[in-house]
Amino acid sequence: MKKKRIGIIGAGPSGLAQIRAFEALKNQGEEIPEIVCFEKQSNWGGMWNYSWRTGVGKYGEPIHGSMYKYLWSNGPKECLEFSDYSFDDHFKKPISSYPPRPVLFDYIQGRIKKSEARDFIRFDTTARWVSFDEKTKKFTVILDDLKIDKTYSEEFDYLVVASGHFSTPNMPYFKGIENFPGTAIHAHDFRGADQFKGQNILLIGSSYSAEDIGVQCHKHGANSVTLSYRSNPIGVAWPEGIKELPLVTHFEEDTAYFKDGTSEKFDAVIMCTGYQHKFPFLPDELRLKTKNNLYPDHLYKGVFFNNLPQLIYLGMQDQYYTFNMFDAQAWVARDYMIGRFKLPSEAKRRIDIDKWLKKNDKLETGFDDVDFQSDYIKDLLSLSDYPAFDVDKVGEMFKQWLRDKEEGILTYRDKTFQSVVTGTMAAEHHTEWMDELDDSKERYLYEPEEEELIPDKL
């Protein structure tokens, strides 16, 4: 019998998790299907593959990454650790709980670098259009090899959509913004705080982007940072130089007016107004339509498109859990594709989805959210042989992290946590986060001599 063919769109953390899941099977001596992964960037890593470019890339495709310079993990690394490849495995020594982007990117790559994963991936290749043939039950994917400007098509038995959902900005219009004289960009196009030194910055939004970009601009020398929220303020204990105001009503030249009647002049506006789930390569009937939430509708076990479970979506949830969730999803998806995990009927799947949606509707606090996603992870872990880990302990770490942020938005990254994979306690970083302006891997992994640690003695 001809081998089944599996297409994976995207070689970011989710797509790589899917490849890794099949490799794990191969390492057990099993035969695996034919796998082809399409990645529009020139390298793997998805979001973690930083680009200095904004707008569109060298081949004119929208830039995938929303990462910026000086980005440090905004959650403890112990909450995202692969359970089959620990931080100890990779770094051979304890590191801190909040590493910068290059260090996390290094970690993601470590697991797959020694494998044949790269052979499965066609880089600089974007999926243009997907169709599904009801008779043959196969997907046809039209691909565009950007490097040589050539289109072609291939057939697949299963299609894994792992293209992420933090790439396409959601950017509302505010009256008068078209006449704002300074920089007015979406967080997606923010590449670091350097250019905002000494400036008065307005960030519209109250989620992770606003919080993190605000804190970075403060750290790197912005004159003032104002966060404008639609419904509720972030509400942590802000240091002097950062404040929260209600939503902008409109702009007049460089002045922003707020709902509470106040107004202020700004040098730059950064819209931290979230992202859209966007799948331009999928036809209507295959397209996941959802806002960013913890349990998007139409996905059984959060991954199988209920109308057509041969279509699999990875990582489409709003995320507390990240890498480890993608893994848990990919392992279940793999087992379905090789016939190890059987799906119940569409109607039964619908009932299961509805059960989760109902639970999701009742969530109120951040702690509720964490518990909900922990339950989801446990459910996934029960369905495959992905190495189990202590989900409850990770849940507790997430809650501690939420408390830490509330208490000290500038200091929470100095805290340490214990790995549930290895039991290793994280190291304290050689420099407090607020004093550390260099986010390179070299600087991060550098071990100062003892004297250097006590500058007063020199």
Place this chain on the structure above:
Amino acid sequence: MKKKRIGIIGAGPSGLAQIRAFEALKNQGEEIPEIVCFEKQSNWGGMWNYSWRTGVGKYGEPIHGSMYKYLWSNGPKECLEFSDYSFDDHFKKPISSYPPRPVLFDYIQGRIKKSEARDFIRFDTTARWVSFDEKTKKFTVILDDLKIDKTYSEEFDYLVVASGHFSTPNMPYFKGIENFPGTAIHAHDFRGADQFKGQNILLIGSSYSAEDIGVQCHKHGANSVTLSYRSNPIGVAWPEGIKELPLVTHFEEDTAYFKDGTSEKFDAVIMCTGYQHKFPFLPDELRLKTKNNLYPDHLYKGVFFNNLPQLIYLGMQDQYYTFNMFDAQAWVARDYMIGRFKLPSEAKRRIDIDKWLKKNDKLETGFDDVDFQSDYIKDLLSLSDYPAFDVDKVGEMFKQWLRDKEEGILTYRDKTFQSVVTGTMAAEHHTEWMDELDDSKERYLYEPEEEELIPDKL
């Protein structure tokens, strides 16, 4: 017999010219085919439809427009005048030769606003994928209605690609640019000089974007403007505050190093490095692959895709002539589609294309270029009933414009030209261009009282 169906991709100046061409026919009492025009923006005008947004638009599609605030025509309006709708028809009085964007946008719209053009256009709709059936000889176009997030497909007998080629940035990599701390964008994302006041700006490139953005930044208060050229400097008489240097070799933080061994610190880099012809919705065999030049290969009469002339490309040339060229092209395309203009065999078309390519290869100076495109326009005008105009005179105006720019890059926009359509001499603008910081239509059309013209007397 069923009416032929014509699909037009893009409702910018070229797409609108195509609609207008059919309307002209209808006004002569002829029956016209069924026309559907797809426009991904919410309004018509293509490039002339200014957006404050950069990167992607509200539905996550790459932003089409490359226009910026304070953009004034960089060529005399008499060189782009529609020969069937004059500036006098529209403004009812003489205006200056170099109007700002809102005034030209107003003019483009004037011709079609009173017609039923809008009924032909589906806004917020993007073409996702085109295929051609060799048996039925029809195109199937898969469309995405962005507003309601819904895909569908339609069949067409002819497909007119009028999607422009100044939308997809070409942005080379320069070593070290990823560590440049300031703004680093492509000209496509430049939205006005305000945010660069007092700054030292580096523009990489030596074509229209570099010239015009450089001059605007100078006019609106940049501290210094440096243009960096690959092959040849623009070489006009630059005022103090603007200079040209050879190509950047690399960056180290905020310092740019140049081929001549010099180096300088900059606050911002704007890459004026041109655009790519990009047709992500077309398969390989229908895709025009060309650089920006005066006669792209594979297009008979500059419009008919030679392998499949049912596929028509408008406005794909590098442009001296613009609106009037699109018109001349659209009229010929129309006549082909209604069977009035018969194409010779593919081989004969190939000979004609090669003749033009050979001529194109021999062009050396800007004047040569103008003559070449004038010849092309004359050829087109001989093929349809688009109202003829004195092309030689327009050619002369282009040459005068080239001389004017060389002599006074800050003053050439104060010159006036005579319309070849109406014979009207352009008015002198009430304010010299360098002193005019307001580019609104209201300000432009405003007629000052006589005393106001002599401020010394007040």
